[in-house]
Amino acid sequence: MLANIYWKRILVAVRNRGTLIWTWIFPLMMATLFYFAFSGLNEAELLKNIPVGIVTSDEYKNDTAFQTTLTSVSDPEEGFLSLTEYDTEEAAKEALKGGEIEGFIHLENGSPNLSVTKNELNQTILKSFLDQYVQMKHTVVSLIEEGVADVSQILSLFETESWTEALSLSKNPPSETVSYFFALLAMVCLYGGFQGLDSVSYLQANLSSMGIRRTISPVKRFPMVVFDLLAALTVHMACLLFLLAYLVFILDVDFGANLLPVIVTCLFGSFLGLSFGAFVTAVSRAKEGMKVAVIITVSLTCSFGAGMMVSGINYKIAQTIPLLSWLNPAARISDALYCLYYYDGYSQYFLNLGILAVMALVFSIITAFFLRRQRYESI
Amino acid sequence: MIHVENLVKRYGKLVALDHFNLDVKDGEIFGLLGPNGSGKTTAINCILSLLTYDKGEITLFGKPMSPTNYESKRKIGVVPQNVAVFNELTVYENIDYFCSLYVPDKAKRKPLVEEAIAFAGLSDYRKFLPKKLSGGLLRRLNIACGIAHKPDLIFLDEPTVAVDPQSRNNILEGIKALNASGTTVVYTSHYMEEVEQLCSRIMIMDKGRAIATGTKEELTALIHTGEKLTVEADGLPLSVLEQIRNLPDVLRADYAEGHLKADCKGYGHPVIDVLDLLRQSGVHFGQVYSEPPTLNDVFLEITGKQLRD
Known part of the structure; x- marks a missing residue:
């Protein structure tokens, strides 16, 4: 009997068109939209080599040190300049005007002169580079003139290009886009509310005719509720796993090396969504359309707060109104996924899961309080 | 089988059931007849322990x-x-689901579901989703879901609302068959013809009160209205109508749209007297109908309003 309740409830959930659209198709569309909208975002964050011209005057041809320096920073893989040679200054000016290059260098009396038409980031980088070159050249020449014999010693001073070492604080490289997908997954978790709504509606005699049939049946209420909700959870988890598989295997979204804790996060999120929907349905006698509207509004609002529509809004909320951030289930789900992606430790991750569990339990207890009633004032 | 005593149910200030008493005996088809809002469904919901009562x-x-x-x-x-x-389960799956709440064993359940499908005439639709069924078939599915587990007592709450005449007849015949197999039936309706046709005993309800209970014959015997006479007559003068009204066995008489309607007193038969009067007055008359009093007459005489008001 209970197996039949479980299995038939799964059939009902899977064949429900509204559920199909909102929890299966809509998130896939959103994910695909995000994928195409944000696919260039990470690449855009990287610096591209700056196109720069050099006038190959006689002075330049004789300055092998400067030539070597320019060649070393024009490496396509590791350099930051994309060098183009021009025979004359006029030719370089034409290229600058035409926008082919960001600036050009012309050696004059042993010093490199930079000509630019704009004053932006790339021009600033070029100027800093040339200033540094001039300073280093002056230092080396001065040391030689003062009689420092061992040139290798001098050169070793400049071999250490940086006194600091760049270390990544996170397991994975920073990514602008993953947070959108984390928030999307959080939104779908909260859409479990639709399943919770259906489960309670089908059970309560004052909410549906099916509820009348089930309430007057000889089946005890508790096992009926448990098996119904288990079926709803099964279907919603299947939906989340389907979305996760689409994100990971089709869209190639990186959720970190280990997917198991991601799935555990989905399970907690799904349970929360389900209990939230059950809570909304059990405590109110409003029409079903109104309850659906409440679930959608809350889910979308929480997802907005988790950064699904505006990148970084979740951090701003966490900084300005931390309590709101802690109470936002979508932000907790998103943050749990964020922790798995960036951090080595699990303390913050478990804290987020704990908060989700507490919220789900509170909703469940209140719902159980309303569901325990088997006789109604009115139907 | 069912005994209800002094049941009072209030919705705020509205008294939905006012000291309601009911006794249903084993094996009968008991009809609860009353207009919408008379308390039939509330009574059933209280009996089923779905509603609290005062x-x-x-x-x-x-x-x-x-x-x-x-x-x-x-x-x-x-x-x-x-x-x-x-709506997401097929005809078979729906009946199987609700039957499983009473019969957990799948092997025992299967023949019961098949029997319910055959009983409701849904054999050709077993794989149909409810949205593909007509209103009549949907009602039959609703009934099949409620009877598949072969209950001893069945409550049918207005099962023929918005059903075409053919499906209605099928449903009523099915209920008779259920009763013949030993099931006690409590049937609510505001269609008096159905209740008259189906029920062995009837309770007429109004404003949460049982106003009369008995067999159809017992109920009609409660009122003064007897046989109801209708005569097609052209141009009946008012003076002749007055003479008809004054006949000893006529309770009341009216004339409208070429039809003379006369309600007779108790067991009186004034047909010949009425027709003699018409002939003597030179009134041409056509067809003559006579019918026994209905439950609507009972309701009308007791409450002063039509059953369908």
Whole structure:
């Protein structure tokens, strides 16, 4: 009997068109939209080599040190300049005007002169580079003139290009886009509310005719509720796993090396969504359309707060109104996924899961309080 | 089988059931007849322990009824007023689901489901989803879901609302067959013809009160109205109508749209007197109809209003 309740409830959930659209198709569309909208975002964050011209005057041809320096920073893989040679200054000016290059260098009396038409980031980088070159050249020449014999010693001073070492604080490289997908997954978790709504509606005699049939049946209420909700959870988890598989295997979204804790996060999120929907349905006698509207509004609002529509809004909320951030289930789900992606430790991750569990339990207890009633004032 | 005593149910200031008493005997088809809002469904919901009530006692199968009286619940079947099926499950799956709440064993359940499908005439539709069924077939599915587990007592709450005449007849014949197999039936309706045709005993309800209970014959015997006479007559003068009204066996008489309608007193038969009067007055008359009093007449005489008001 209970197996039949479980299995038939799964059939009902899977064949429900509204559920199909909102929890299966809509998130896939959103994910695909995000994928195409944000696919260039990470690449855009990287610096591209700056196109720069050099006038190959006689002075330049004789300055092998400067030539070597320019060649070393024009490496396509590791350099930051994309060098183009021009025979004359006029030719370089034409290229600058035409926008082919960001600036050009012309050696004059042993010093490199930079000509630019704009004053932006790339021009600033070029100027800093040339200033540094001039300073280093002056230092080396001065040391030689003062009689420092061992040139290798001098050169070793400049071999250490940086006194600091760049270390990544996170397991994975920073990514602008993953947070959108984390928030999307959080939104779908909260859409479990639709399943919770259906489960309670089908059970309560004052909410549906099916509820009348089930309430007057000889089946005890508790096992009926448990098996119904288990079926709803099964279907919603299947939906989340389907979305996760689409994100990971089709869209190639990186959720970190280990997917198991991601799935555990989905399970907690799904349970929360389900209990939230059950809570909304059990405590109110409003029409079903109104309850659906409440679930959608809350889910979308929480997802907005988790950064699904505006990148970084979740951090701003966490900084300005931390309590709101802690109470936002979508932000907790998103943050749990964020922790798995960036951090080595699990303390913050478990804290987020704990908060989700507490919220789900509170909703469940209140719902159980309303569901325990088997006789109604009115139907 | 069912005993209800002094049941009072209030919705705020509205008294939905006012010291309502009911006794349904084993094996009968008991009809609850009354206009919409008379308290029929409220009475059933109280009996089924779906609704709280302010006062009274309800006993089913000799035991007090409560939400946890699973033993009694196991013997009951219900066909709610609104169609109560899952739109996402097929005809077979729906009947199987609701039957499984009473019969956990799949092997035992299967023949019961098949029997219910055959009983409701849904054999050709077993794989159909409810949205593909007509209103009549949907009602039949609603009934099949309530009777598949072969209950001893079944409540049918207005099962023929918005059903075409053919489906209605099928449903009524099915209910008779159910009763013939030993099931006790409580049937609510505001269609008096159905109740007259189907029920062995009838309770007429109004404003939460039982205003009369008995067989159809017992109920019609309660009122003064007897035979009802209708005569097609052209241009009946007012003076002749007055003479008809004054006949000793005529309770009341009216003339409208070429039809003379006369209600007779008790067991009186004034047909010949009326026709003699018409002939003597030179009034040409056509067809003459006579019919016994109906439950609507009973309701009209007791409450002063039509059953369908």
